[in-house]
Amino acid sequence: MMKLEAIIQPSRFESVKDALREIGIEGMTVTEVRGHGRQKGHTEVYRGREYTVDLLPKIKLELVLPDALVNRVVDTILKTAKTGKIGDGKIFLSRVEEAIRIRNEERGENAL
Amino acid sequence: MKCAGWKCSFSLVPVLGAILLAVFPLSAQQTPATSATPSTTATSAATPEIPKAVNEKLAQLDKDVKAAQSSADNAWMLVSAALVLMMTGPGLALFYGGLVRRKNTLAIMMQSFALMALITVMWALVGYSLCFGGDGQFIGSFEHAFLRGVGADPNPDYAGTIPQMTFMVYQLMFAIITPALITGATAERMKFSGTVLFLTLWFLVVYAPLAHMVWGKGGLLSASLGGKFPTLDFAGGTVVHISSGVSALVCALYLGKRSGYPKQPMPPHSLVLSFIGACLLWVGWFGFNAGSALAASSLAASAFVATHFAAAAAALGWSAAEWLKNGRASALGAISGAVAGLVAITPAAGFVAPMPALAIGLIAGVVCYWMVTKVKAIFGYDDALDAFGVHGAGGTIGALLTGVFAQQVINPIFGAGKAVGGLDGHWGQVGNQLVGVLIAWVFALVGTLVLLKIVDLLTGVRVPEEHEIEGLDITQHGEEAYNLES
Secondary structure, three states: OEEEEEEEOHHHHHHHHHHHHHOOOOOOEEEEEEEOOOOOOEEEEEOOEEEEEOOEEEEEEEEEEOHHHHHHHHHHHHHHHOOOOOOOEEEEEEEOOOOEOOOOOOEHHHHO | OOOOOHHHHHOHHHHHHHHHHHHOOOOOOOOOOOOOOOOOOOOOOOOOOOOHHHHHHHHHHHHHHHHHHHHHHHHHHHHHHHHHHHHHHHHHHHHHHHHOOHHHHHHHHHHHHHHHHHHHHHHHHHHHHHHHOOOOOOOOOOOOHHHOOOOOOOEOOOEOOOOHHHHHHHHHHHHHHHHHHHHHHHOOOEOHHHHHHHHHHHHHHHHHHHHHHHHOOOOOOOOOOOOOOOOOOOOOHHHHHHHHHHHHHHHHHHHOOOOOOOOOOOOOOOHHHHHHHHHHHHHHHHHHHHHHHOOOOHHHHHHHHHHHHHHHHHHHHHHHHHHHHHOOOOHHHHHHHHHHHHHHHOOOOOOOOHHHHHHHHHHHHHHHHHHHHHHHHHHOOOOOOOHHHHHHHHHHHHHHHHHHHOOOOOOOOOOOOOOOOHHHOOOHHHHHHHHHHHHHHHHHHHHHHHHHHHHHHHOOOEOOHHHHHHOHHHHHHOOOOOOOOO
16 A cells, blocks of 8 residues: 655646546545745735745645555646646655554555 | 815805895795795886895795705715714724734724724813814813713804714714824734723824814914914814824834834735725725815815825826836735825815826825835834825825915815915915924824823833734734634
């Protein structure tokens, strides 16, 4: 099992979600987050005072996937989340030891 | 001074009535009180004596015309009073409320609201009398303390066609918004107790004398009621805006900067609120300026038009300056410009024609933009919401330009045919305006400084830093503006 965390542009979120549903992904956890990587923020000016806003709004997706699906999901996100500009975000993959469904205590990939 | 040319035309009313009567048969709809026959016509110049019935009819007509004018004036003035109250709550409360950080929203709104209650009570007890009682040079008297003698009869010194009750409550609304404007400079760091005490004292010690000096009978700066330095101030350039704006600067300097200013970003928390507030201010200002004609007269129409034009020109002026400087025109800039224009036209509204009103607005928009973006940064004072930059600067520009652009065709305040301002060739008026401005500046400066010292000793003026960081809503009032989880 792998955990996939993807931080993407809010404007691409709907497309990514639809594309993931098309390849059969049934569940995900989504959070509205703020942060920055190499993308510089923007400046706002209020009555002559300039503020640099360097934490920008992003969407974070978290999915835990059976190993067999990981490559397809990564390809799908890469394809749909890309705008080609700085600030498109990142994907992080990490190994997951165990998954347990709370309702019936199923374990492993069955619990996903 | 607020009263003006309508008085001259008023004396024409009975004359006009007589002419009408001579030309047209009396019709039953005008007055059923006397029994003139419909066939009565003014037949010839041969009869030198006017029949008694016609005389009675004339007298009745005269009375009815006066009653009709009084009704019309009173209706307009009551609406104007309500409009001016609307400028403080919700107008100014929303305008300022949106400009502060979210943790201080209720605190700044509450300051405006508290003044609506406090000044009203003070006004009833002594405030009105100190502003408009008696005929002293510097301050009113206790003649109308507890509103003694203020009832249905007009006070002919100030407004001869409306009940003094109406005049009194209209003037009250000005006394409310003026101290409320100062809270823009003390925002986000002044104690509620200190604010309340300071502004109550300020109303008595700074506002009341200045209002009497400029608008009161016999006041030092009165333009039409026997002032030594006749200063034109139609609706409060000196009394309202210079007094509050200059006091705001003193407060900002005395209190010191907000914790973290100017390094830490302190952007407005909701420009939507500010936007609504500014639009309400614009509308309310029609009551403020056009209402200052104290009658539903052509002068009120003139002031209404001048007010609107100046606001529009100033919004464009500020936006254009900002666009040139930053490459963008912001919503905050546009609404700030409109308010600056409204401030600047306030003393001039009932004296200037529409084209000069456009000029005054444009100048005020650009100069106030420069004040809040450049001058504030150079001197480094923390006038949090730019009460000085907009009201102090805009009020001063407006007061001086009133001396330039005032015309006797708009308002023959110095008597029929007498030159009023520079456009009429009376450039000395600019000097009078300068004296008025200087007196208002010095008075506000000294009065505010002394009062701040006193209040500092009694209640303290500034909240402790940890309270400032936590926000005044919680620390001063025990509540929050936005409980989004509830």
